[in-house]
Amino acid sequence: xxxxCRKLLLVSILILMGYCNCFAQKEWTLKDCIDYAYSNNLNxxxxxxxxxxxxNNILSSKLSFVPSLNWxxxxxxxxxxxxxxxxxxxxxxxxxxxxxxxxxxxxxLFEGMxxxxxxxxxxxxxxxxxxxxxKLKDDIYIAICKxxxxxxxxxxxxxxxxxxxxxxxxxxxxxxxxxxxxSVAYSNLLEMKAQLSSEKVxxxxxxxxxxxSLLELAQLLDLENYFSFRIAVPKTQNTNxxxxxxxxxxxxxxxxxxxxxxxxxxLQESELQLKMAKGAAYPSLSFSAGYATYYSNxxxxxxxxxxxxxxxxxxxxxxxxxxxxxxxxKTQIKNSKLAVETKQIELEKSKQSLYKEIQQAHNxxxxxxxxxxxxxxxxxxxxxxxxxxxxxxxxGMVNSTDFIVAKTNxxxxxxxxYQSLYQYIFQIIILDYYRGIKINGVL
Numbered sequence: 001x002x003x004x005c006r007k008l009l010l011v012s013i014l015i016l017m018g019y020c021n022c023f024a025q026k027e028w029t030l031k032d033c034i035d036y037a038y039s040n041n042l043n044x045x046x047x048x049x050x051x052x053x054x055x056n057n058i059l060s061s062k063l064s065f066v067p068s069l070n071w072x073x074x075x076x077x078x079x080x081x082x083x084x085x086x087x088x089x090x091x092x093x094x095x096x097x098x099x100x101x102x103x104x105x106x107x108x109l110f111e112g113m114x115x116x117x118x119x120x121x122x123x124x125x126x127x128x129x130x131x132x133x134x135k136l137k138d139d140i141y142i143a144i145c146k147x148x149x150x151x152x153x154x155x156x157x158x159x160x161x162x163x164x165x166x167x168x169x170x171x172x173x174x175x176x177x178x179x180x181x182x183s184v185a186y187s188n189l190l191e192m193k194a195q196l197s198s199e200k201v202x203x204x205x206x207x208x209x210x211x212x213s214l215l216e217l218a219q220l221l222d223l224e225n226y227f228s229f230r231i232a233v234p235k236t237q238n239t240n241x242x243x244x245x246x247x248x249x250x251x252x253x254x255x256x257x258x259x260x261x262x263x264x265x266x267l268q269e270s271e272l273q274l275k276m277a278k279g280a281a282y283p284s285l286s287f288s289a290g291y292a293t294y295y296s297n298x299x300x301x302x303x304x305x306x307x308x309x310x311x312x313x314x315x316x317x318x319x320x321x322x323x324x325x326x327x328x329x330k331t332q333i334k335n336s337k338l339a340v341e342t343k344q345i346e347l348e349k350s351k352q353s354l355y356k357e358i359q360q361a362h363n364x365x366x367x368x369x370x371x372x373x374x375x376x377x378x379x380x381x382x383x384x385x386x387x388x389x390x391x392x393x394x395x396g397m398v399n400s401t402d403f404i405v406a407k408t409n410x411x412x413x414x415x416x417x418y419q420s421l422y423q424y425i426f427q428i429i430i431l432d433y434y435r436g437i438k439i440n441g442v443l
Contacts, residue, residue: 027232030148031439037140037221044140047133054126061119067107075099099303102292109287112279121272128265135258140220141438145429147217151231153422154213158206160414165199167390168407172196174394188400195404202411242428244369245435247362251355253435263350267343274336281329286318358434365427372424375417382406382413 028036038044077097108115172192178184218226254260291313295306322329389406392398432438 027230029232030145033144033148033217033221033231034141034439037144038137040222041140042222044133044136047129047136050129051126051133054122054129058119058122058126061115061122064115064118067105069103069105071101071103073099073101098294098296100292100294102290104288104290106286106288109285110282111284112276112282114276114279117272117276117279121269121276124265124269124272128262128269131258131262131265135262138258138433142430142433143220144217146426147213147220148231149422149426149429151210151213151217152233153418154206154210155233156418156422157415158203158210160411160418161199161203161206164407164411165196165203168192168196168199171390171393171403175400178396183396191400191404195400195407244362244365244428245431247355247358250358250362250431250434254354254358255351256436257354257434259350260347260354263343263347267340267347270336270339270343274333274340277329277332277336280332281322283319283321286320288314288316288318290314354434358431361427361430361434365424365431368420368424368427372417372420375413375420379410379413379417382410386410 075097172189175184175189175192179186179189214229214231215226217231218229223229291311293307293310293312295303295310301309386406386409389398389403393400393403
């Protein structure tokens with residue numbers, strides 16, 4: 001038994017290690033992150049419940065067209081005086097019992113078409129609930145893209161910091177040899193070691209920023225196993241062939257965004273409510289049918305005989321004409337008209353706000369693009385300057401101070417270049433989002 005338990009424990013450990021290893025080796029692409037969030041985000045799941053509720057309301061609205069059907073059964077007992085149904089004689093101190101049953105059906109034939117409007121309203125509410133889910137997904141999409149790009153930026157900066165640290169470390173080793181040979185002063189070695197310490201601080205900070213950004217994305221995805229979470233790094237970010245569309249082109253495509261669709265649906269809903277308020281002022285016509293019978297022990301006839309003899313079928317029509325209801329209908333109509341005007345203004349405000357957002361995003365994209373071009377040029381010139389200074393430093397033609405300045409300028413230029421690059425990429429993602437495009441070709 002002990003041997004079996006040991007084998008079972010060993011197999012379980014191997015399976016668990018294999019699972020953890022597979023998860024650790026998985027590198028999440030941007031699409032992986034977005035698909036996972038869409039499927040597992042609790043806010044999305046909670047919002048999707050409202051869609052199911054709206055679907056239930058649609059079914060309820062459809063069933064309101066079906067006639068109502070009721071079956072009633074009553075049994076009563078009384079003591080004291082009663083009447084004998086056969087001879088109408090008064091009976092004292094007798095227990096009287098009676099049983100009655102009835103079936104009734106009722107259907108509204110006309111009520112200002114409000115049931116049809118209520119069904120349209122229920123369908124409208126379903127579409128609004130769906131737009132709420134889509135808006136939530138869009139917000140999560142933007143947040144994930146931003147966090148993902150931050151990780152890529154931190155990876156780049158970490159790589160630059162590592163290269164810078166290795167370069168200075170190599171120069172420290174060379175300087176030590178030159179000092180031992182008496183070619184340079186010992187002060188040069190001290191400056192290089194101080195720079196190496198500064199490079200190490202930058203490298204540690206870059207490592208920490210990578211881990212922090214990974215943690216932020218993992219928390220955004222609600223992942224528990226943060227330590228094994230890694231993302232796939234694209235080999236290149238293709239920004240060469242990107243064309244920034246015009247504001248008018250972006251705005252025209254943005255009319256399909258959930259926030260605009262919901263505003264339009266809200267306006268349609270207010271118009272339906274206005275029609276329903278007007279419909280309440282119309283007369284309503286209903287039809288009813290029933291079947292009833294009863295039994296009483298005041299008669300000598302048998303139970304089923306009485307049920308057969310006392311049958312009472314009925315049909316009827318009802319007409320209700322509203323004449324005066326304390327001015328409630330007219331007040332409701334006036335308020336519904338005001339609600340329509342309010343929703344019209346809200347729709348225009350939503351479009352106006354969206355247009356301003358697009359203007360700002362377009363302006364930022366153009367600005368970051370030119371900033372990136374300037375930063376790229378500065379990076380290339382700084383790299384050329386550093387390479388020349390490094391060559392002179394290796395030959396002893398310049399001192400350590402000049403080398404450190406060139407190295408610092410290059411590190412700063414590279415950081416600014418990559419920051420402006422990913423800022424530009426993020427703005428392109430925002431512009432594509434406004435046009436209804438997701439997961440573009442820059443990643």
